[in-house]
């Protein structure tokens with residue numbers, strides 16, 4: 001351990017990517033259908049990327065490419081509520097009824 005390096009200072013400075021660069025890179029590994037619910041994909045298609053927060057996308061990018069470096073699965077098969085959910089997704093609907 002380097003004792004001269006303060007614990008809270010980042011060791012590597014990464015170039016900040018634009019939202020467009022982040023999305024373009026993520027598109028090489030994720031389909032939008034993995035990240036948003038089927039209702040959103042049906043209505044907005046590829047424009048569904050607009051609903052995902054830039055900080056979330058940046059985090060996904062770093063996890064996928066810099067930290068894990070392996071495939072990650074979002075919505076897949078019958079699992080459709082792992083990403084962004086709209087107000088007609090069952091989980092959201094159930095909580096709306098309770099509250």
Ligand SMILES: [Zn+2]
Nearest residue numbers: 037039086089
């Ligand atoms: Zn939905």
